Amino acid sequence: MTKVKYVYSEDLLKYRFSDSHPFNQMRLKLTTDLLIDLGVLTSEHIIAPRVATDEELELVHEVNYIEAIKKAGKGELPIDEYDKYGLNSEDTPQFVNMHENSARVVGGTLTAVDAVMNGEATKACHLGGGLHHGFKGKASGFCIYNDSAVAIQYMQSKYKQRVLYIDTDAHHGDGVQWSFYTNEDVMNYSIHETGRYLFPGTGALTERGDGKGFGTTVNVPLDAYTEDDSYIDVFKDTIEAVCESYKPDVILSVNGVDIHYLDPLTHLSCTLDTLYKIPYIVKNLADKYCDGKVIMIGGGGYNIWRVVPRAWSHVWFALNDLQTPNTPIPQTWIEKYQEHAPFPLATSWIDEKEGYMEIPRKKEISEKNNNTKMRILDWFKM
Template sequence: MITENKTGYVYAHELLQYRFKNDHPFNQMRLKLTTELLVDLNALHNHHLIQPRLASDEEIALIHSYDYIQAMHHASHGILSDVEARKYGLDGEDTMQFKHMHQHSARIVGGALNLADAIMTNKVTNGCHLGGGLHHALPGRANGFCVYNDVAITIAHLIQKYNSRVLCIDTDAHHGDGTQWSFYTNDHVLNYSIHETGKFLFPGSGHYTERGSEQGFGYTVNLPLEPFTENDSYLESFKQTIEPVIKTFKPDIIISVHGVDIHYLDPLTHMSCTLDALYEIPYYIKMLADKYTDGKVLMFGGGGYNIWKVVPLAWSHVFLALIGEPKQQGPLPQKWLTKWQQYAPCSLPKTWSDECTDYPYIPRTKEISALNTKHAKQVASWFE
């Protein structure tokens, strides 16, 4: 047994090679920016680092079909036919083939599995894998910037190897569809997703009536929120529903996905939250883990497409929450600002707080909050 709490942080420069093309919105540079911000803050040290490995085809096959995995091998070498590319979801502008894509995708999975094993064998108490969180990938199809679903594979690994009851909390603005459909008939995992309603946003799923089927009925929980939801309504809806879920399900470990695209500056979504809400979420989940799972929690990254003003600041607080450091205030480290301002296409934020000079006025705040509250009460009532 470990004698003190220790946090794992999955990182290697090779994780940055998961890259579709130069102008693609999914840019792993955000992982490097976050990592260096934590180092310059003197919070992240070598003893925290967990090196990723390449997951085996057998491990990936815990979720994905063998023919799909073979197709990803072919795509890695540029020998996937156009017909197969369409079949396996690699023919669009969102998710396309790139060189060595199998290896770079398998490394993300391997990092998650190394961290999961470290937590379950008490080498660390908790940890984060901010380069992962690819929750849209389906068992037989790439989807939404995601090739292999490291979240779902990790859950399946925890069930198979440790017979764990797993609670997955997904706070990305986009519904975690790949993870949901992978376990829709399974009662060993409870999948909870709070997200912008699919009425106007990819992937279009995640209605609160999607609750699982067969023996998995009741083990899928969706809380779709209205576009332009602000901090108070988001956090109230989240806290009102997640603790009744965890009390009822009684998990052994929490897996959480921390997409930070609910921020009002994110270019791909329509939410109106600020850094205050994004800072609060991991601290609240860490509290739930301490209370209900003996501290066992594995936090993934996920979405987040304003990589200069939002993602590094928000994701830093995922790690800071795990190591028990307080939320940051005041100026950002000058070393980080000096290094990265020369590369940034915009002025970098100088402090840990949003300036909100461009925060949009939301005229329907009361109506939006009322609709969110209505759905949250409905979801919470299932667990009374």
């Protein structure tokens, strides 16, 4: 039996706001086909996502919100209620069958969770997931339902797990944070671009949880234009300290790849070098601290041609102890998608660094990030 599972079906591509919306799940198909053409992903690995039940969605989301999403997807929600549920913005506009297609994203993450928890797999990934901005009763930031938060509560309720949530998306995982801000049994770690410049504007170092949950929220806000060396230095040291202190039963990680310098929505300056390293760091932590139990899901990433497929492939590589291929990008994949791409597709795994600019404030930015790191490390020495 193949012990690492990959949740996928083309039905996941139906989570789509419009042809012009920056959230484009075509990136999921591009990644999956690249892995198949490489010969490292086969039908034995793939399991289809199920649609989450209302009861499962209600682990996090309010009943009236779920009903509103159902109505909106059928064109039955009164226009004057759109604002109440976050459906009046360009980020999260109504689309046909919104409930079913959003619930399938959640169900995909729960499918990955069940595979690991039931022993069908040691590790699993669902790159179609990672919708971390959704709130209990309101859509936000391209996210209708919050599959990350539902999965965490599901692991707590059904499997009695101590969950470490690791979020390396460029945007702060606000929907997850506020869902568990007072929960002492969930460790919520998010490393992201500072909210001073980027949506959603939260995730400050001082946001550490409340009540019994104080200390179980760790935010690592990085300065704009943070580059590879500073990012990896801060991430490795802080997440190791969190794992050592918390000792989780299982890790759920969001692998947003919008920290790349070519991402059109963010202001960080990392390259593929960093995006290739992150999933290996997380996978090794899972092996060290929780018997290998890890579920890796997707997240942001809006340069769907040059960045996402190569970066997300390394999530699968890491879970399977594979290294970056020493062969070119498969010609079959390039031929399949070149006619659809707005520019020549990459032919190698090496980041071309086209248009990359050296950061004039690199030393200052690195020192600022290091000060953030040292403050966090001091918390765990107390």
